[in-house]
Amino acid sequence: MPTVAGFYFLLMRCLWLTRKYPRPVNSGELIYSDGMISAFAETEVELTVIAHDNDERPVGDGSSDSRYVDAQGVAWRLGSPQLGGRLGSLVTRYPSDSHRLKNGGPEAALAQALREESWDVIVIDHAAMGWALESLVKGRNGSRQPKLVYLSHNHEAKIRREIAKESTNESLPKRLALRLDAEKYVRQEEALCAQVDLVTAITDTEVAAYRDQFSNQRYLTLTPGYRGERHPNHEITEATPRRVVMSGSFEWIAKRLNLESFLAKAAKPFAEAGIELQIVGKTDEAFRQSIAARYPTVDFVGKVPEMTPYLLDSRMGLIVETLGGGFKLKALDYLFHRLPLAGLRHAVDGLPHTSPEEVLLMDSMPSLIREVIVAVDDVPRLNRMTAASFEKCEAAFEWKDRGRQLHEAISAL
Incomplete structure (x- = not known):
């Protein structure tokens, strides 16, 4: 049990729901999820993550229920590396991404985690993971425990509607499917904003957009950090290609x-x-x-x-x-x-x-x-x-600061 100044304290038990094991980090969304998970793991927390395994470089055994502990001690409960098709989502209330993400292991892993363990906080990382919200709210049995956090990557309602509107070169069936999917995303994200205890956003502009509709919600801006290469002495010269x-x-x-x-x-x-x-x-x-x-x-x-x-x-x-x-x-x-x-x-x-x-x-x-x-x-x-x-x-984009901000905001709930 950890101690501070001779006093024992309990680690915050956190269950984190994300789309897939984010390493290698080869997209903006994976960079953000990986950065936040790694930074949060460095705070006073016992962290368990439910996700699909990575299809490019799996760390599990390839099944729909494998386990992996990373170098930070984060416990990963991993579903299948490959996701199912999107077509089945048309007859469900879920956006196509959510339909694919909940199947293949994560839905069963979440049910087991809620049934057998207790958690202080559950983080829903990305709107596509909103498929889990209903079971999370029911699991609280009228209480406000565990606390629920929606870690947004974009204002999905706005973006999905924009995409559907601008996809004019697609076939009519594809355009109709995009519109339907956009409205499902809107309903799912609105439910998240209405029912969780804290919403984080990647910019102040997106916080303002959420607040316009959900004025009583708590918000936190968490811009990304940076852990890539730094080249402070690099200069462009006449020899640099145009x-x-x-x-x-x-x-x-x-x-x-x-x-x-x-x-x-x-x-x-x-x-x-x-x-x-x-x-x-x-x-x-x-x-x-x-x-x-x-x-x-x-x-x-x-x-x-x-x-x-x-x-x-x-x-x-x-x-x-x-x-x-x-x-x-x-x-x-x-x-x-x-x-x-x-x-x-x-x-x-x-x-x-x-x-x-x-x-x-x-x-x-x-x-x-x-x-x-x-x-x-x-x-x-x-x-x-x-x-x-x-x-x-140079000093404005440290991931560790984002992890600390999130931990402090959750502790204050």
């Missing part, structure tokens, strides 16, 4: 819509200016080949084992999402690699950088493209930007 890079994971439909919208506006002017546009990130090969065929001047690299070589060999990093909200974790990759950031103003919510001496932000895509074409050859300006932005963010 290249701009856009990194990310391009598997989710919103990410693909954003990419296609950007390329339709940017590929031609960048090519005419002799600027190489490079897209680096995880996607399926069919989508990568489709983009490469439509935009032959764009270098769509796809998934790579390490982003650093690409970030250090470019002159600017782009953040150009028009759909979706939240904090873009690739912004921290850019800034900590001393790569100048250029983006749409609304797409970099949560960053402390606002000055044009630190980052290049514009309100529209055409104006951003024009300014990038001008800025890419101003090497002294690019290095001034990276020096100023690196200094501002």
Whole structure:
């Protein structure tokens, strides 16, 4: 039993529900879940996590009920590495993601954990894990124990409706399915916000959006931390290729819509200016080949084992999402690699950088493209930007601070 100044105290017993074992961390959502779980595990807590195993690098035995203890002592109860299909969700009240995530082990693991053990707090990590809410609320038997926390990654109601509205190139059945799925996400997230004891959000803007509808809820902003490589001495030179890079994971439909919208506006002017546009990130090969065929001047690299070589060999990093909200974790990759950031103003919510001496932000895509074409050859300006932005963010994005904030907020409930 832990002690402080000679006094014994009990660790907080926490059950954490997330989508899958988040390592390797190769998407923004996995980075955020992994960062929060690891940081929270460093506080005064006994942490158990229910999730699916990782399909790329499983740590369990491949069954729907395997166990694993990581280096921090976190106990993982893992479902199958592979998820089931989405089609069955059409006849349920669950969004397609939730339908897939609850089956294959996690639903049974949660029922057992609630039946056989007692918990001080249960964290619902991502709206897609809202499938668990009903059993969690019933398990409290009219009490307010255990405390329930919804750890949001995005304002899902807003984003899912945007995606359904903008998916105009999809078939009619696909568009109808997206609309139905969006409304299921809306209902599920609203139930979470109404019934948990604490809602966390990734930016202050999203907290404000939640508060507009659920004014009596408790909120906590938890921007991401950063534990990747830092290159404080990197500088851009005339020898650096006239290249701009856009990194990310391009598997989710919103990410693909954003990419296609950007390329339709940017590929031609960048090519005419002799600027190489490079897209680096995880996607399926069919989508990568489709983009490469439509935009032959764009270098769509796809998934790579390490982003650093690409970030250090470019002159600017782009953040150009028009759909979706939240904090873009690739912004921290850019800034900590001393790569100048250029983006749409609304797409970099949560960053402390606002000055044009630190980052290049514009309100529209055409104006951003024009300014990038001008800025890419101003090497002294690019290095001034990276020096100023690196200094501002150097100590501002520590994961351990986020874990401590969450622990303190839960303790105060």
